[in-house]
Amino acid sequence: MGMGNELKDKLAKRAALEVKEHMIVNLGIGIPSLVPNHLPPGFPVVFQSENGIIGMGPSPGEGKEDENLCNAGGFPVSLMKGGCYTDSSIAFAMIRRGKIDLTILGSLQVSEKGDIANWIIPGKKVPGMGGATELASRAKKVIVLMTHLDKSGESKIVRECTLPLTARSCVSMIITDRAVFTIENDQLILCEIFNPYTLQDIKESTDARYTLSSCLKYIRL
Incomplete structure (x- = not known):
């Protein structure tokens, strides 16, 4: 199910708490791209x-x-002092070499063991997988930021993913509009519940x- 801009900003603000000083961070399209808006000015992160x-x-x-300066989703961004541009081969080399400390991604499904399916719904046209597989597989920490339910009202946190997988056993935290889970040793753990939801609602x-x-x-x- 969709969510309003105010709730999207609140979730991005919660996710921003997971960004630590001096990290190199890659953000997925959608809600994750709002995370930089919720860090203090001058916060030392790349x-x-x-x-x-x-x-x-x-x-x-x-x-x-700047019409020539956008993120991977095509939305306008700014450039920090000391920032630079590269071609995609350099950008992907950073990812594949494991230089990314944290990636925050949207998703269609996440399994209780940390598998992620976030790139395609069979039968629907998509432009491609982009960097999803590389990021999910090679980033040191993977956080998923998504709605708790899909458009049909079904849970997106599932026992086993039914959609084509992006990567296996890679997600360490899930932040939804209802709760926060961590995944440790293939075990899903409920850590936070957001008002007004209750433990019964999450169940x-x-x-x-x-x-x-x-x-x-x-x-x-």
Whole structure:
């Protein structure tokens, strides 16, 4: 199910808490691309994009967009001081060599063991996989940022992915509009529940099996 811009910003703000100083970070299209907007000015992090930007900054203000400067999803971004441009071969070489500390991706499904399916729904046209496989397979940490339910109201956190896989056993955290899960040793753990949802709501809307964190928190976004 879709979500409004205010909720998207709140989820991006929650995901921004996982960005640590001096990381090299790659952001997927959609909600993940909003993460830089929620970091303090001058925060020491490098955002990399597979279309060839190293040192990507937050979204520019209205009227300040550069038509030649966009992220991998085609949306306007800014360039941080000291940032640079590369061709795609250099950008993908960084990813394939394991130089990315963290990637935050959207997804269609994530399994309870951390498998991710985020690039195609069979029968629908897509431009291609992009850098999804490389990022999911080679980034040091993979976080998925997505809605809890799909457009049909079905859980996107599942026991086994039914859509074509992007990569196996790679996701370490899932942030949805209802909750936060971590995945440790192929075990899904519920860590945070977002107001106004309850433990019963999460149980009823999650297909995957999970355990409760000993430090389970109820959070107001």
